[in-house]
Amino acid sequence: xxxxxxxxxxxxxxxxxxxxxxxxxxxxxxxxxxxxxxxxxxxxxxxxxxxxxxxxxxxxxxxxxxxxxxxxxxxxxxxxxxxxxxxxxxxxxxxxxxxxxxxxxxxxxxxxxxxxxxxxxxxxxxxxxxxxxxxxxxxxxxxxxxxxxxxxxxxxxxxxxxxxxxxx
Ligand code: SF4
Ligand code: SF4
Numbered sequence: 782x783x784x785x786x787x788x789x790x791x792x793x794x795x796x797x798x799x800x801x802x803x804x805x806x807x808x809x810x811x812x813x814x815x816x817x818x819x820x821x822x823x824x825x826x827x828x829x830x831x832x833x834x835x836x837x838x839x840x841x842x843x844x845x846x847x848x849x850x851x852x853x854x855x856x857x858x859x860x861x862x863x864x865x866x867x868x869x870x871x872x873x874x875x876x877x878x879x880x881x882x883x884x885x886x887x888x889x890x891x892x893x894x895x896x897x898x899x900x901x902x903x904x905x906x907x908x909x910x911x912x913x914x915x916x917x918x919x920x921x922x923x924x925x926x927x928x929x930x931x932x933x934x935x936x937x938x939x940x941x942x943x944x945x946x947x948x949x
Contacts, residue, residue: 829915829946834898836916836929837891838937840909846881847935848910849889858905863895881908889931894924914941915948 820827840848851868869887871878902911914937
């Protein structure tokens with residue numbers, strides 16, 4: 782490349798950098814006059830979008846029966862291998878069972894040390910048994926505490942209504 786070509790390239794690069802810097806700064810400066818959304822968390826609730834993918838919950842139907850039929854589709858869809866299920870059968874009539882179907886999950890665990898909150902499990906579930914709740918307050922001290930069992934996930938279905946959040 783000729784000397785003149787190199788000079789022109791350098792000038793073009795300087796111009797591009799200046800233009801992108803100006804674009805970035807204009808966005809930054811345009812935010813300064815706008816109203817600030819500072820929340821005194823945890824005293825004040827934070828705003829969470831309805832579709833926020835928080836900690837999962839295992840749902841129940843209108844009769845209070847567990848919706849999970851232990852089909853393993855959520856575990857198969859999980860790219861992080863975070864879901865562990867053991868299925869079982871309860872041949873008793875509907876009224877006597879704790880579950881909507883005679884097939885149910887005896888063990889259902891999610892390892893949040895692996896989960897990437899992608900939502901694939903919820904999309905794969907044919908009975909809407911596994912859903913994302915809105916809880917984001919799940920800091921723990923040990924890796925073992927990151928594994929949440931079925932009872933905990935079922936309780937999340939009740940707890941989700943009482944979270945200290947505002948749904949948008
Ligand atoms: S949200 Fe994604 S990573 Fe987490 S358990 Fe579901 S499928 Fe697996
Ligand atoms: S949560 Fe849904 S997809 Fe997973 S085992 Fe239960 S019914 Fe099947």
